[in-house]
Structures are given as structure tokens and as C-alpha cells.
Amino acid sequence: MEVGPGVPGFPHGTPFDEFFEEFMGPRGLISPPVGPATSLGSGFVVDAEQGYVVTNAHVVRDADEIRVTFHDDTTVEAQVVGADDKTDIAVLKVPSEDKALQALAFGDSRTMRVGDWVLAIGNPFGLGGSVTAGIISARARDVGVGPYDDFLQTDAAINRGNSGGPVLSMDGQVVGVSTAIFSPSGGSIGIGFATPAEIAAPVVQQLLDYGHTRRGWIGVKVQSVDADMAASFGLDSARGALVAEVTPGGPAEAAGLKQGDIIVSFGGQAVGAMRDLPRMVAGAQIGAEATVVYWRDGAQYAAQVTLAELEKAEASGLLAERPTAAGLPEGGSAVLADLGVTVADITPTLRARYSLPEGLGGVVVTALDPARPLLATVLAEGDVVVEIARTPVTTAAQAASLVADARQAAPGAPVLLLI
Template identity: 50%
Template sequence: MLRKILMTSAIVAIAAFGTFAVYTPSWAVSQPTAMAPVSFADLADKLQPTVVNISSTQKLDADTQQAPEMPEFPEGSPFEDFFNDYMKRHQDQMQAVPATSLGSGFIIDKDKGYIVTNNHVIKDAQEIRVTLHDNAIVNASVVGKDEKTDIALLQADLKSHDVSSAVLGDSDAMRVGDWVIAIGNPFGLGGTVTAGIVSARKRDINAGPYDDFIQTDASINRGNSGGPMFNLKGEVIGINTAIFSPSGGSVGIGFAIPSAITKSVIDQLVKYGKTRRGWLGVRIQSVTDEIAESLSLGKPRGALVASLTGTGPAEKAGIKAGDIIIEFDGKPVADMRALPKLVAETEIGKAVPLTVWRDGKETKLSVTVGELEVAEEKGLIEKQDTPEPSKPEYGEMVPELGIKLMALNPDIRSQFSLPSDVTGLVVMDVGGDTDAARKGLTEGDVIVELNQTAVKTMADVKKAVADAKAANKSTVLMLVNRQGDIQFIAVKLAAAAKPAPDPKDPSPAPAAPDQPATPPVPEAAKP
């Protein structure tokens, strides 16, 4: 599992730090036959004063603590009263117990006292203490923090101490195979130095919307969280944040937040005390091969707009559900995860050009970027829970799609809690061995569009399917409303069953021994 390398203890211990050293591209060019350094000692000596250990204290409320379980006694047993009295005394005596988190950090400005670490190291902290290289212990306060990237900026009085400031380097210049070193506090063992290489770049470990981690095999463990990763120039090119480990210890797979992200976040925390990210106001999804084919896009690329968020920037710019955003502010959008990063880095209030794929061709638009944090405060990007509807008993089967549909009526709206403004046809059943089931369609989903055409009746559905077959398309693109969550799903068309021969028609129907004239209704897919 992926674990944030945070160490928790009941005792305050010296927090650690983490660093990695790496060969930069310029070294690779100037020294094409460069070997591994004989020693990292000089570099470690130079960098030690920039790294700090961090301990943060949180108080656990008494009602969150685990009380002893009450033994079971026979009815009327004298021990029952005894243990009842004991439990009452125990509950009264329980106090808020402090817990301590241990992590690492690094100084970026000695004069101003700025220290960078992971947000999870100081989360919910009531007291933060920083141990410096000269063994002095100082209190620190939080300047700002960003949960989305797991970065926090602290401030402490460092002027009179024997410490130095680290320099943020260029993480984009790092290459796979470059050397890195780590100086940290794994398991409370302060001053531990390890070395390794950049194993991979741009790793997405599903930790957040802006994942772009540097992977390393340098040994980092619990307690290294928030420590810096250095290149061989002594520049910080990453913040150690997570490890992949089945045991909790290092197995040579660690992850660091690139300095390119760190610089942007820290600049905003210094200036505003919080982050200010660009916001577009769209819900997006990946463009699969099937979706690309159904929209005549060719190779999958870009981010598919599933729905718009209120009266956000996207709606004002004329972006529509079903558009594929393939270029933003002059930069190509390679895939779905690329777009949030591009938008987040854009100046708020800036008008930028973007290109969408719509109706089989490129369309140029301009959008004025909003602020993500403001949208969050207004609740414009809140998730909705999806209740599980009961299984209905009626509807008309669409064999090519493998689903049973029914037009909306008051009873159906009531059964599935569908608002009056929702239009389309509701899914009443899904065939077990169908592409619709494999794509996650379930009872209660509302099919709003087929192939970007609104459908409200079974006639609309049949026409859309027929049009797709006539155009030799193997998939149909559905716009699905799942209790307010809008998304596109591309479903492969199955061969429709041959109709049973009309007894009044003397001409024989073509034989189809492998397919019944009237296909049975498939079993419902499990939700």
C-alpha cells in the first residue's frame, strides 16, 4: 500500500529530515562517462544545516479513546455492580491525551524563518516544535498549508542559530538515473543519510488531483516526511512524501513532490497564506478508445467534459458537455489529468484561448479563469451521494445496448428520487454479460443523450442506435445522469436479434440457429 511516511508516537522525539542527491543534465552532458561519486560526505556536511526535525502535538479527546470492554456476567452477579463502578471511574478519569507526529522539513529562508514540510506532518497540530542542526529546539507556527499537494509552510525564529537556507532547484531538469541523496529522521534516527537514483518521473499515485511525483530508490521511511530531496548541486528538487510498502518500511519505492510544484505553492502561501488556483468549472473524464471512435477523434487525447458546474467560467465561455478540451492556453492537453494542472497554474482572471473537439472538428473558444478556492467555499464543486434504487420490474429492452429502458413518469421519478428537471430514459435493468454492465451502468441511471443527441422516448433511442449502425459505428456514446453526477460512457453495440418470422408471411425467414428469434431478458447486473 502507499503510506505517507509519517511517524506517530506517544513520546516527543527528535524529528527527522530527508534528502536525495542527483546528477543534473548538465553533468551528464559535460561528463558523459561520469561514475558514481566516491563519497557523498562533503555534500552531506554542506546540506545538514538546512534540514530540520519536526514534532507536532495533537490532543485526542477523551470520547475518541478506547475504553476497556465490559465483561459479560450472569444476570444478578455481584461482579456486575463492581465493574459498572470501575467503568464509571475510568471514564471520569480519562483526559485528553497528547499524540506526537514526527517528520522532517527544510529551511528556505533563514532570515524570515521559513521552513517547508508536508501538510500531513503538522495536520491538526496544537504545538509544533522544530529541532535544528545545532540541536536547538524552537517553536514554529503555520504560515499556510495546502492539502491538495500536501505542502505546508512554517515560520520560526532562526536568526541566532547555526543553520543555513536550502535552494530550490529545477525538478524538470532531473532525468531517470540521476543521483539523489536523502538526509532524514527515519523511525526517530535523526541525521540518517541515504543515496539512490531517480527511478521514474511524473508518477501518479492517486494521492491528489495534481500528482506528479518523482520516484526514487533512495531509502526513505516513516519520519522522512517533509524532508528534502537534493541533487548533486545541493539543490532541493523534491519533498519526500510517500512510500510504497507492504510492511511499512522502505522497499526502494519512494515518492517526492517535485520542486516545480513546491515553488508555486510556497510563493502563494507566502503571499496569501493560502493557495489560489485557477478554476474552469467543468467535470471531466478520460477519453477512451471507444469514446474517441464514437466522436471521430482518432487517437484518444484531451479531457472530455462530462458536465458544467453552475454558472462557472466554462459555461460563460460556451463550453458544452461532450466537448473534448484538447488545448488550453496554447498547450496541448495530453489526457484528463493534464488539464487540472494547466488550469490550476493559470493566473486567476486571465482570459486564455482553448480548443475543443466538437461535432467532429476543432472549435476555438476563450475562457476567463476563475478561482478554485472561491468555488469550493461556495459549494459549487461538492460531490453528491448516490442512493441505491430498488430494482424495478418493467421497461423495454434495447438488445444492441444490453439495457432495459423506460421513459420518465411520476412513479419512476419517485422510485429513483429524480428531480423534475432531469430528462431522458431511466435504466431499469442491465444485462449481466454486456458491455453496458462492464462499463458500470446500473439501474436508476438516466440516459440523457445518445451520440450527443437528446433522447426522451424509446423512439429516440431506437433512432440513435439505427443511425450509429448506419454510420458503421461500433459504439454509442451515452450521456448518463447518475443522481446528479453527469458522465459520458461509450458502450459497444451488440448485434440485434433477428425478429421471429411473421406467421402471415409465407416467405421463410433466414435461419439463425445460434440466436433465438426472441432473446430472453438477461439477468440483472449486480450493482
């Protein structure tokens, strides 16, 4: 057996060799006992009488036991009232009969401006209550962690263990809930993100009222509209949300919306960018009608859509992938030389290689021209193209034909790919 300096060795095959293998491991190293995993986070009381505490959902996810320690070092057991992974907000309940709790109130995060001072309170690295100061560095940050990203960015030091702690305005109101940091080292480098109160407060209230969230849903999947896409649709500027898919049986289908429409307004509010629409729809009243203004074939139209509930749609399976159309040719590929993109029919082999859902049709991107580095900013190997020039595509050969037709009809104009 191998031993370290100063550690006696024994011949292989002796009883001592077997003893050390069993109790110290094959290299003579004592293995530490494996205990249950633990998670540290922060939180704040929002209802002192009922004992309700707000924290991050990821702090308490899959927890068998939750303990809350207050500033006076008293520790109590807590139960989860409800949690929402989409905004990373959770509500806990702690006993409040024998302890005087102090609650914080949510403020209006919409009034916070870049440069305003804030305080972040939390439990960094498990050290206990700490307060750091900073300013609002940016608003409406989308960092790609959820469908409703709209973070406040702050340079107040936020470290591991601060998750779920309050970010306070100078008048002591909660304007954000510490959620994430950007850090290559794991420690604070002055780039922290907080879920704004305008998103967190309604979620907390729904968790208290129902034990879960109740969000509006209209049954569309959308993607961004860039300048080239806007030009190909005849839209005056890059705005709105392009409908990539309409859910069969959903409210949008009933209202007449179709794949390829661009939603430019919802409920009287302009949709400036794709990411605005999910938040607008989620916050709309379930069962109410909303006016959806959309762009189709060079003209603007309006439709009345009745809001359904997202959670019920998820539970009923309405959001499951569509079945693939039968009879798709297998094995074809084509190089869209003019675009620098290679696409192929979705065969079982490619479906497995790129982990594509069984219900997904179209053609899959298998290669990008390395001489065109900008392609990688909008496309990636494994992306699936479902439409070219507003025409559904099912084979690589058809894709090549559609690109050629589009180039012939409008030389030099961008070709619209729906991903």
C-alpha cells in the same frame, strides 16, 4: 472472571472481583492510558532569516501543537503559515532570531531524467536525520491522491516519518518533497513518490504571499478520452479532456463551451491527456485570458476564456452540485444487453445506497455482466451515466432506446457513455 496462567482468581461477586474489574478491565488486563495522538514527519528550511519550513500538509493537519527538532536536537514551537491539501504541501514558521538556520533552494525538477541520482533526507520512524540514495525511477506518476498528481518516483528508501523531507539532486537543490510510498508492509520497498519542485515551489510561494493558494479556474469537470471515445467523436487520436459538465455561471459557460466538447489545447499548450488540463489551468494567471481549443461535432473551434480563482469559486458555492430536474420517473431499470450493463433510474433508495449527491441526474449502473470482465476496468456499480451517444439521459428506458438507436446507426461501432 477470566485470568491468565499464574494469576489468582476470585469468586464472582466478591469485593476483589469488583476491584479488578475497575482497575484492570474485564479480563484482568491493564489498559494503557489513552494519550493525545502524535504524528511524525520531516521538513526543510526554505528561508533562514524568516524561519520558514516546508513539510507535508498531512503531517500537521488538525495539530494542536507543532514542534520542530533540528539536527542539533534543539526543539522549537512552530506555527502553520498555510497548507494546501491538494498538493499536500504546508509551510511552517519557527523562531529564527536566536538560531542560525541553513536554507535549501528549490531546483528545476523538469531537468531531472529517469536514472539521475537523488538523495532523500528525513526522519524515518522517528529515528532522526537519515540520508538515503537512489535514482529517479519514473516521472509524471499519477497515483490518485490528488487532482494535480505528477510525482517523481524514486527507489531511494522513503519510510514513515520521511513525509515532507527534501529529495535532492546531486548539486544539493530540492527537486522534490517526499510525500508517499507504495508498500504492502508499511516499509520501503523502493517505490517512493515525491511532489516535484515545479509544483511544490509555486505552492510554497503562494502560501508565503497569501496564506493560501490561488489557482486558476475555468468551470468545467472533465474526464479522460480513450481510443473508442475518440473514434466516436471523429477525433484522430485519444487526446484531450472531455467536458463532462460546465459549471453554471463559470468562465467556460460564458465562453460558449458545452458538455461533450473535447478540450485539445489550453493557452497554446496541447492537452495530451485529461490530467494535464487541471495543472495547466491551475497555473494560469487569474484574470488573464487564455485560448481554449476544443473539438465539437467533428470540427475544431477556439474560444477565449477569462481565468477566475478556484478558491473564490469554492467559497461562493459555484462548485456545488446542480439541482436535479423535476419529474424524473421513479423505479425503472433496463438491461443494456448489447453492452452488458444494467442501469436504473436514480430513486431515493438507490441514491442512498450508492451515496449519490442530491443534485446528480442520469441513470445509475446497478450491475455488470460477469462474463465480460473487461467492463470492470471502465465501469463500476454505482457509476452514473449522464449521456449516451452525446444525448443527455434521464431514465433507464431512454438509455436502452439510445443504445439501440446507436447500434442501428453504426453496427459494431463503440457507444459513447459519459460518466
